[in-house]
Amino acid sequence: MPETDVDLAEFDVVGIGNALVDVIAHADDSFIRRESLVKGAMTLIETERAVSLYRALGSAVEMSGGSAANTMCGIASFGGRAAYIGKVCDDELGRVFGHDLRAVGVSFRPGFPEADTPTGRCIIVVTPDAQRTLNTYLGVSSLLCPPDVDAATVAAGKVLYMEGYLYDRPAAKEAFRAAAKIAHANGREVSLTLSDSFCVDRHRDDFRALVTDEVDILFGNEEELMSLYEVESFDDAVARARADCALAAITRGSAGSVVVTPDEVIVIPAEAVERVFDTTGAGDLFAAGFLYGYTQGLSLAACGRLGSIAAAEVISHIGARPLVDLQKLL
Amino acid sequence: MPETDVDLAEFDVVGIGNALVDVIAHADDSFIRRESLVKGAMTLIETERAVSLYRALGSAVEMSGGSAANTMCGIASFGGRAAYIGKVCDDELGRVFGHDLRAVGVSFRPGFPEADTPTGRCIIVVTPDAQRTLNTYLGVSSLLCPPDVDAATVAAGKVLYMEGYLYDRPAAKEAFRAAAKIAHANGREVSLTLSDSFCVDRHRDDFRALVTDEVDILFGNEEELMSLYEVESFDDAVARARADCALAAITRGSAGSVVVTPDEVIVIPAEAVERVFDTTGAGDLFAAGFLYGYTQGLSLAACGRLGSIAAAEVISHIGARPLVDLQKLL
Numbered sequence: 001m002p003e004t005d006v007d008l009a010e011f012d013v014v015g016i017g018n019a020l021v022d023v024i025a026h027a028d029d030s031f032i033r034r035e036s037l038v039k040g041a042m043t044l045i046e047t048e049r050a051v052s053l054y055r056a057l058g059s060a061v062e063m064s065g066g067s068a069a070n071t072m073c074g075i076a077s078f079g080g081r082a083a084y085i086g087k088v089c090d091d092e093l094g095r096v097f098g099h100d101l102r103a104v105g106v107s108f109r110p111g112f113p114e115a116d117t118p119t120g121r122c123i124i125v126v127t128p129d130a131q132r133t134l135n136t137y138l139g140v141s142s143l144l145c146p147p148d149v150d151a152a153t154v155a156a157g158k159v160l161y162m163e164g165y166l167y168d169r170p171a172a173k174e175a176f177r178a179a180a181k182i183a184h185a186n187g188r189e190v191s192l193t194l195s196d197s198f199c200v201d202r203h204r205d206d207f208r209a210l211v212t213d214e215v216d217i218l219f220g221n222e223e224e225l226m227s228l229y230e231v232e233s234f235d236d237a238v239a240r241a242r243a244d245c246a247l248a249a250i251t252r253g254s255a256g257s258v259v260v261t262p263d264e265v266i267v268i269p270a271e272a273v274e275r276v277f278d279t280t281g282a283g284d285l286f287a288a289g290f291l292y293g294y295t296q297g298l299s300l301a302a303c304g305r306l307g308s309i310a311a312a313e314v315i316s317h318i319g320a321r322p323l324v325d326l327q328k329l330l
Numbered sequence: 331m332p333e334t335d336v337d338l339a340e341f342d343v344v345g346i347g348n349a350l351v352d353v354i355a356h357a358d359d360s361f362i363r364r365e366s367l368v369k370g371a372m373t374l375i376e377t378e379r380a381v382s383l384y385r386a387l388g389s390a391v392e393m394s395g396g397s398a399a400n401t402m403c404g405i406a407s408f409g410g411r412a413a414y415i416g417k418v419c420d421d422e423l424g425r426v427f428g429h430d431l432r433a434v435g436v437s438f439r440p441g442f443p444e445a446d447t448p449t450g451r452c453i454i455v456v457t458p459d460a461q462r463t464l465n466t467y468l469g470v471s472s473l474l475c476p477p478d479v480d481a482a483t484v485a486a487g488k489v490l491y492m493e494g495y496l497y498d499r500p501a502a503k504e505a506f507r508a509a510a511k512i513a514h515a516n517g518r519e520v521s522l523t524l525s526d527s528f529c530v531d532r533h534r535d536d537f538r539a540l541v542t543d544e545v546d547i548l549f550g551n552e553e554e555l556m557s558l559y560e561v562e563s564f565d566d567a568v569a570r571a572r573a574d575c576a577l578a579a580i581t582r583g584s585a586g587s588v589v590v591t592p593d594e595v596i597v598i599p600a601e602a603v604e605r606v607f608d609t610t611g612a613g614d615l616f617a618a619g620f621l622y623g624y625t626q627g628l629s630l631a632a633c634g635r636l637g638s639i640a641a642a643e644v645i646s647h648i649g650a651r652p653l654v655d656l657q658k659l660l
Contacts (some may be wrong), residue, residue: 025433031503059403059430062392073389092422100389118422160370229433321389323356 009188011107012295014157016149016179017068018141018165019086019091019110021120022280023059024318027125032133037125042134042196044168045123050259053123055073062093063319064100065122066141067195068163070281072321074288077326080295082107083107083153087180089140089258092203100321111148112141124317135168138168145171146178154179155186158295159217161287164195164224167203180214194220195285197227204228204266211244215292217247225250238265249265251286251311259290259304270302271312281320285310288328304329339518339564341437342410342625344487346509346640347398348495348566349416349440350473351423351451354610355390355650357455359611361465367455369590372526374498375453378543380467381452384444392423393649395429395452396471397525398493400611400650404618410625419470423449430651441478444470454610456648462610468499477499484509485516488625489547491617494525496552497533510544523617525549525652527557534558541574547624548578549617552617553596555580567594579634581608581616581641589620598634601642611650615640617657636660 022327032039036057039151054060084106088094090113091126101108111146120139124132128260144166154160160211166172180190192215194200195273200207207228217240220228223246225237225319234252240258241248251257298306309329313322344414356517361368365386375383384390386433402412414436420443427449431438450469454462461466474496484490490513496502510520522545524530530537530550537558541548548571550558555567555578564582571578572590581587639659643652 055434056428057429059394060426061649062426064389096390096392099384099387103387104387206641319391 002245003048005088009158010081010156011153012157013072013084013159013161013291014076014083014085014154014247015068015072015161016085016176017163018136018138019069019088020066020120020136020141021097022063022065022122022124022307023054023060023319024063024124024280025057027058027127029127032125032127037133037135038198039127039133040131040305041198042136042165043135045135048146050121050123050135055134057123059319060079062096063321064097065101065320066272067165067193067284069101070160070284071161071288071291072105072106073101073321074285074326075292077322078289078292079311079327080208083109084108085138085149085153087111087112087114087144089114089117095123104177107153109153110152114143117143120206124280126280130279130315132278132280138225142169142172143174146175149175149179149182151182152328153194154182155188157188157190159191161191161193164199166209167199168205168238173206180313182295184214189216190214190236191217191219191285192230194218194224197223199225200224204230218245219283219290221251221253221283225252235250238302247300249286249307252262257286257304259300261300265305266300266301266309271308272310273312273316276315277319279315281314282311284320285314285322335372339488340411340486341413341483342487343402343405343489343491343621344413344415344484345491345505346415346451346474346496347396348466348468349399349418349427349428349495350396350452350466350471352393352395352452352454352610353384353390353528354393354454354456355387355519357457359457360456362455362571366510367463367465368528369463370461371496371528372466373463375467377467379580380451380453380465383465387455389452392426394427394641394652395496395650397523397614398491399431400492401618401621402436403431403651403658406534407652408481408619408622408636408640409639409657410622413487415441415479415483417441417444417470417474419444419447419449421449421481421597423451433588437483439480439533441457441474441484446475449472452629460606460609462608462647465496472499472502476505476530479505479509479511479512481512484512485518487513487518489519489621491521491523492531493523494537494541497529497536503536514544519546519622520544521547521549523613524548524554524558527553530554530646532558534560546576548575549613549620551583551613552579577630577639580621581613587634587637589630591630595633596631600629601638603642603646608648609645611644612641614650615644615652643651
């Protein structure tokens, strides 16, 4: 009775990612040029650069972020059961991060402490066109390694969700592989978000092998998918994904999203949004809606629609986590 | 040539207050009841309570606050020159606080360090009616004492601005008196905001003596003014203020504000606001607009109008500091 097994799972989704606090500020395009930022992308920065960039920045707001953590909060906001594995320091930002997960009902597994390496942070510059440019100082989040991945937690989640950003450090990459093996050994599904086209560029071969070998559900946006397969057209990328994965959900900004399997292609329009304030978290919340629907056994079209609803909510305000109970939007 | 003297002042306004980082979260009225909070008021809390309240709270956003600090940011946002004296710890929240002042051009004078007492924080619960309930853990901010008040800075500001909240600790009260003396000795004006009607209750006699002896410009809302004079009607309170102060600017929420001198009463309507999101900072930003106008030599009616414009901006979004350049609203 596999249905009974699934119903007994403690979590709908278990996420693993870089645990980051977002530092969000507004700036115009001249700031982006002056600071030589790569607009729209995520760039990894070291301590010195983090300090100088923060100094140049206007007044900011701090709120918990981290791509997979945002997704887990979205799932909890829909009423789903989510757990999160990610490393923070026992400092103020680390405490804020843990609080904000627990406050929305996400079970937090922070892994093992590491002396003094501070909690990671992501400096997000929002330009007047609502685009966000991310500059991530990973701090302790990047020290995630296999012992931090609590096997019982991974085994207890219907779907494992991992962010591609983790692939930037070898030990985290190992943790990622270990988690996927635990999930599969327990009859769970493994999902991956490609995270960022530059991140895909940095680790293309690894990502391709992973998608082929381990990934049951692939998330990403069209640029990331085209980068993964090094193709020039979206259609070519979709064809490759259909050959590689059992299921892929690809976002296309205001053009909505496409959900594909080897057998079908489902096109889902974007939800109407009165005004786009800040696109931070759009992909994270699309994945949240999709996975919430998926773990409730909804049709793929319904999953995509939940993704669109959650993404629409999060882009209509500042910050990468929902401000309202997503349940109420259903 | 007194005009030349005034023009040579380095700062338009120098503020002194409790340096706090706001921790802002939404909750409904049942949370207020369950946690026995005093809705709409500022309550001082100790470490243990701060920890338990934060634990009970939903996910939050952290942003720099502190009443007088908000006011100084508003003045800078209008293009005025502001300085701020307030104590923080060399911890993450302290660094955030300093950054956010400097980022908008406010000169920050953090006073002398005090070992390990953490940066103060104010847990703000915003209810669906947009009212805010403040729970302040003062931390190091309350250790402000006379040596922290940089005499050269106070002497260099046209107007000294002090928040009544400071009156909750004896050493800070002394610092406050010392600052007023320095300002007057240098031919500057002294202003005070009453901050909170419960705060006025706690220190009524001291406040009355201070208003009579030292204060040139009094700020407050109608409840605070009525509490100060222990009268039942706003008109009685206004009559008492006109007898006591050279100038008082009293806010009345959506009913606007009243600016009074011994000779005149000027009624200023509130600016229209499409939707009130969060009233945090309304009084702080009214004072900012008023003092910016005042230090530019504008008429009292114009000063009040600038106050209304700044207050309207800050209540139309979450957070107690302006999100746009207030200059652009003129």
